[in-house]
Amino acid sequence: MKCTFIIYRFDPTVDTEPRYQEYIVEAEPTDKILDCLNKIRWEQDSTLSYRYSCAHGICGSDALVINGRIELACQKLVRDFKTANNFVIEPLPLFSVIKDLVVDLDPFFGKHREVRPYLISDEDPPEHERLQDAQNQAFFEPALRCILCASCTSACPINRANENYLGPAALLRAFRYIADSRDTATGSRLAQLDNENGAWGCKSMWWCTDVCPKGIPVTKCIAQIKRFIKEEEKREK
Ligand code: SF4
Secondary structure (H helix, E strand, O other): OEEEEEEEEOOOOOOOOOEEEEEEEEOOOOOEHHHHHHHHHHHHOOOOOOOOOOOOOOOOOOEEEEOOEEEEOOOOEHHHOOOOOEEEEEOOOOOOEEEOOEEOOHHHHHHHHHOOOOOOOOOOOOOOOOOOOHHHHHHHHHHHOOOOOOHHHHHOHHHHHOOOOOOHHHHHHHHHHHOOOOOOOHHHHHHHHOOOOOHHHOOOOOHHHHHOOOOOOHHHHHHHHHHHHHHHHHHHO
């Protein structure tokens, strides 16, 4: 079938304004949107820029706006859309465009680094690995599914209003370590998030949860951080 793709194009090194370019692609209903972008780039226009790597919903590099909604291009098939085979493809909002569909994710990963995304323990290293008990692992398991695609942060209206807000992905990663019983930096992690740029910045809009391609209950995990902060306050009184 013939599909029409209207794609956002912008090269800040030569263009003064973004524009939209139309391409016609011969596609199967089972083709991924990423397959269609590849057909355009490989067969029609090698100047079109976009990111992808694994093409199987694991690397998180091909998050885009497809017909107005944030999706992974490798997780959506042509037949998933009821738009008469017409597609409008745009870059993730919030971030600045490097070229076409490629955005600058440095600020996103910078905030991820701010929450110290690694296990901190003041206990002596064991002879083998630090074993986790199954119950505790199950508690924060949803957060382990995050592939850092930035869809949630891009969708979050708070992030658009407050550039210092850590955002849902960084908060989710913080939750993962706060909830991990092997981590001993819980107090300083909670203190870092006890403000409007941290957990209290979240107003439970649920947009992050709605767009997450891994089905992670992001808003609930951030709410859990707020509960942890309140419990810590009670303990200190
Ligand atoms: S929480 Fe979901 S949307 Fe956010 S970065 Fe992780 S996988 Fe992507």
